[in-house]
Amino acid sequence: MLYYVCGIFRVLIKFHNSKQYSVTYMLESKTIFEKKLTDKEQNLRLNHNLLLESAQVGDKPFDKKFYETAPLPHALDQATNIIIILGDHIGDATLELPIITSLAKYFELNSLEGKKITLISPHRDLFKGLKTICPGLDLLDNVESFHPSPDDKLFCFNLNRKFHDYSIFGMEATDEQNPMKVFSHDCQDWVKEEIPIRPGVTRKYDMLPLRIMRNMEISFGQKLYEDIYDIREFIPKENNFDEQKEALIKKLNLDANRPLITISPASSAQGKEYAPECWESLIAIICERKPNLQIFFIDDPDERKRILYGDMIDRLKRDNVHRGNVAFSEMNTLMHMTRLSVTPDTGLGHYSSMCGTPNVMFSLQNSIFWSGPNTFRITHPYGREMIRNHALVDLSFKDSENSFYYGEPESKRGASDISPERVAERVLKIIQYED
Known part of the structure; x- marks a missing residue:
């Protein structure tokens, strides 16, 4: 009740x-x-x-x-x-x-x-x-x-x-x-x-x-x-931020002079996540329109998806797109050296926002409540319908472990329904504003 x-x-x-x-x-x-x-x-x-x-x-x-x-x-x-x-x-x-x-x-x-x-x-x-x-x-x-x-x-x-x-x-x-x-x-x-x-x-x-x-x-x-x-920042930089930043740039093979976008693809439910082909299109659009940017893609902890995303990064063949693993002890440094993050509706997206770093987040529901002060949500059409009807979003978790969509095939929905063009537009607007 x-x-x-x-x-x-x-x-x-x-x-x-x-x-x-x-x-x-x-x-x-x-x-x-x-x-x-x-x-x-x-x-x-x-x-x-x-x-x-x-x-x-x-x-x-x-x-x-x-x-x-x-x-x-x-x-x-x-x-x-x-x-x-x-x-x-x-x-x-x-x-x-x-x-x-x-x-x-x-x-x-x-x-x-x-x-x-x-x-x-x-x-x-x-x-x-x-x-x-x-x-x-x-x-x-x-x-x-x-x-x-x-x-x-x-x-x-x-x-x-x-x-x-x-x-x-x-x-x-x-x-x-x-x-x-x-x-x-x-x-x-x-x-x-x-x-x-x-x-x-x-x-x-x-x-x-x-x-x-x-x-x-x-x-x-x-x-x-x-x-x-x-109040826009709740998690400050650690005291040794400069030393940690230098070490992380070296570890992840990043360019210290290029603005950084960080992507974290993982979520607690795969239906919230963006499919590899969607990430591929999104990254390609961003790189074409802002070639001076660099993108770091955090490896998914799930081995199967890590391989899927790794193949996608390899297909892009871009020297300004990197991938790798980041420990929780390094996440504060990564988010504070990042210009903007892109994530599903997940913990690291909220973490980015609370560090003061703008976060573009895919959303399947009305989630103003579940947002930090620097969160920019891109809401699924189904979520917008639920908002208009003042209803809760009913998402079936059936087969969510093996599918990027919720629900039955005839009524499936997921973050991957949100077009890469729409996400890229929001990302580039925020980058332009920050500049």
């Missing part, structure tokens, strides 16, 4: 004529995908969303009475070690990173620097750049590796819906429902907010990273950002 939590707020805003208007509007938080929730999950989500929605929102005023008793500011003030458990999927984990940038900003504004922050993710090598904004950040790849000091006062941001064993941290089972010890949130739970600016004009925080930043402001009762829309 779809789970909705709605709150109605009244916000006083001043317009240029100094008159005050009372505006009523609704905030809505709902799951994007249909799934059944246990009573325990429902209660946890309801409690946290009601906590958000009982605050008075808008740029100002924040309700001082509410924040005198709000758990999160008091919990973080007392905590000496904050644990953040990210989701298992690269895309989910990457789009949730504004929780760290918001914490860092909150600690800076309130002179709370020096607290330990422990980030737990199986993809920790992707997130080493976060040490630039959180020098004391400890990165672990699993919860079992976490060994706090006996004197540590822990607070846990649990963003992984599969994790419930808080005893690993020395907590009681009941602590999961204690807002002074645990903030448990799924990606779907972050509340979308629309703030009236003036009659007929609203400011929407729809994308997941923007929702998180705005929700954190509400939870803290403090404005953290001058303008959330101005």
